[in-house]
Amino acid sequence: MLNYRQLLYFWSVAKAGGMARAAEQLHLTPQTLSGQIAQLEETLGVSLFRRAGRRLELTETGHLTLSYAEEIFQVGSELEETLRNRQGERPFLFRVGIADMVPKSIAYRLLAPALALPEPVRMVCREDKFEQLLAELAIHRLDMVLADSPLPPGMDVRGYSHRLGECGLTFFAAPGLAARLEVGFPHLLHGAPLLIPSESGAVRAPLLRWLRGKDIHPRLVGEFDDGALMKAFGQAGAGVFPAPTAIAGEVAAQYGVVPLGRTEAVTESFFLITVERKISHPAALAVSEAARHGLFSTQGDD
Incomplete structure (x- = not known):
């Protein structure tokens, strides 16, 4: 079984950059510290350090072990903080x-x-x-x-x-762009400049399928990872953009855009x-x- 005190000693040496400095910080002798790390290496069956002149360097396995040790001690610190806070x-x-x-x-x-x-x-x-x-x-x-x-x-x-939960989509445009579009949703989207989420957005694929199914072919002028950036482009009149209907009122008020229409055929979950x-x-x-x-x-x- 892994000895977490020995793992702490290894982490301390790796972070301090040497056995003597770590021993001083831990109030141990370098011999004691070296012996504990040797036991850890024996338990794990690997070498964690190698000599480079008078210095110690981490082996490739040592670097991997250090990354895990940092995660373990960070989670431990967070656990301690959480329990202390609850008390x-x-x-x-x-x-x-x-x-x-x-x-x-x-x-x-x-x-x-x-x-x-x-x-x-x-x-x-x-x-x-x-x-x-x-x-x-x-x-x-x-x-x-x-x-x-x-x-x-x-x-x-x-x-x-x-x-x-889930909700449908509402399409928005800046007032100037909205005034130039044809009447009647969703057909007003045909040929209109459209801003959509990037491929990492779950709603992108069903949105494009819905448009194709209605034989509506807008001009895709922008794809965005960041929804706020997409809305900013829409606010500037660069194109029509969709947003969850659940926040339609907030989007209209915040960005000064007008709703063109909504659909429940495409939902965002x-x-x-x-x-x-x-x-x-x-x-x-x-x-x-x-x-x-x-x-x-x-x-x-x-």
């Missing part, structure tokens, strides 16, 4: 990953109930690519991931997708992904419950 009046930590294709307004409305809990909460939000967030979730650096698609099949990540089959984190549970009875109250359960 006092300080807020407990709620670490959320937000896939970059989730509209920020949707993310806020879904996460806001966590801040309304009776217990004080310190929310840490990280926005990134979906796959990167899942990797962070797998090593418990995140408590949940908010995404526009469920956990992809075949990924080497143990997790569960909890469907929060949102998921809460955790490593637990049944949600137990109180803040994540608040997000799930509020989504079902608030933002997506007309949608069914997962």
Whole structure:
């Protein structure tokens, strides 16, 4: 079995850059420290350091071991902080990953109930690519991931997708562009400049299929990873853009655009992904419950 004290000694030497400096920091003799690391290497059956003159260098296996050690001790520190926070009046930590294709307004409305809990909460939000967030979730650096698609099949990540709900799409344009378009939705989209999410967005493929099915062929003038950037281009009159109907009023008010029409034939879904089959984190549970009875109250359960 791995000796975590020996792993800490290895991590300390690697970070300090030498046995003597690490021994001084740990209040141990260099001989004791060297012996403990030798036992760790024997347990693992690998060499973690090699001599380079008077210096120690990490082997390739040593670099790999160091990356795991840093993750282990970071998770341990976060666990200690979380437990300490729950014992006092300080807020407990709620670490959320937000896939970059989730509209920020949707993310806020879904996460806001966590801040309304009776217990004080310190929310840490990280926005990134979906796959990167899942990797962070797998090593418990995140408590949940908010995404526009469920956990992809075949990924080497143990997790569960909890469907929060879905809504249709509303199409918007700047007033000047809207005035130049033909009357009648959705046919006014034919030949119109269109801004759409990039291929990483779950709604892109069904949106294009819906347009083809109606023999509507807009001019694709922009594809975006960032939904806020797409809306900014739409605000400037670069093209028509879609947004979830659940936030249609907010989009119109914030960006000064006008709705052209909406469809329920194409829907955008949102998921809460955790490593637990049944949600137990109180803040994540608040997000799930509020989504079902608030933002997506007309949608069914997962």
